[in-house]
């Protein structure tokens with residue numbers, strides 16, 4: 001029976017902890033976790049000066065019946081300087097808790113990803129890849145003053161300095177096994193598995209092959225069937241997390257996610273026989289994560 005606790009318990013393989021991550025970090029021994037996969041607050045909520053959106057309504061294209069959603073959560077509101085301190089503090093805890101040469105995978109958008117990248121470089125961590133997650137169905141941009149933002153990023157780094165980093169986990173063939181591409185029989189172009197026809201020539205006749213995983217992931221936003229136990233405003237799709245867990249961790253590894261939200265990382269970790277420490281300071285999100293893990297860890301759309 002998976003329980004939510006207030007504290008980390010080293011005798012459990014699956015820790016769901018409802019507490020402030022900084023309180024929990026103190027109890028986790030140095031080098032305890034094999035890897036971190038996390039999606040921290042991006043600091044995109046709030047209406048302070050630089051995020052003021054009042055001007056949107058002065059846009060001549062604006063009409064009141066246009067609806068838009070924006071993340072507006074207290075856990076995502078920081079001043080810029082507080083956000084910088086928060087990010088550096090949790091990253092340093094992660095550098096301590098993750099084993100040397102363990103993988104560090106962190107989500108972000110243009111709002112925060114450069115700060116995270118700069119901190120990884122400041123602490124001389126070996127950056128392996130940045131992954132671009134392309135959300136083909138991303139919410140349209142209503143301001144008409146910029147390109148429609150349709151991507152998020154994952155920085156993949158190793159918990160060691162650039163010269164010493166070695167033997168990090170990378171399951172090249174396992175990623176290849178889940179990266180099945182269709183090849184159009186007419187024009188020979190590659191087509192993602194999910195598409196029914198060739199975007200180049202419209203042909204529907206394909207051959208299939210497994211191919212090496214690239215760092216551009218064309219995966220739609222979280223589907224509704226992954227939200228059946230409740231909603232989280234920034235829930236990540238199982239398919240994105242599945243690629244990270246499959247490729248950059250091994251069975252029985254311990255994966256920590258200090259900002260687990262609806263629990264997508266623990267859910268996929270359990271499904272793929274990894275152990276986890278999932279932390280969130282919101283009890284409703286912890287309960288949502290618990291429900292998803294106990295009910296759906298085998299049923300959610302895992303391709304392996």
Ligand SMILES: C[S@@+](CC[C@H](N)C(=O)[O-])C[C@H]1O[C@@H](n2cnc3c(N)ncnc32)[C@H](O)[C@@H]1O
Nearest residue numbers: 020021039075235236259260261262264280281
């Ligand atoms: C971007 S969301 C993560 C969403 C998650 N990846 C998912 O798939 O649902 C960040 C989460 O961090 C939590 N959080 C923010 N500050 C925290 C803190 N100091 N300690 C623990 N959790 C925190 C929030 O409650 C929120 O659920």
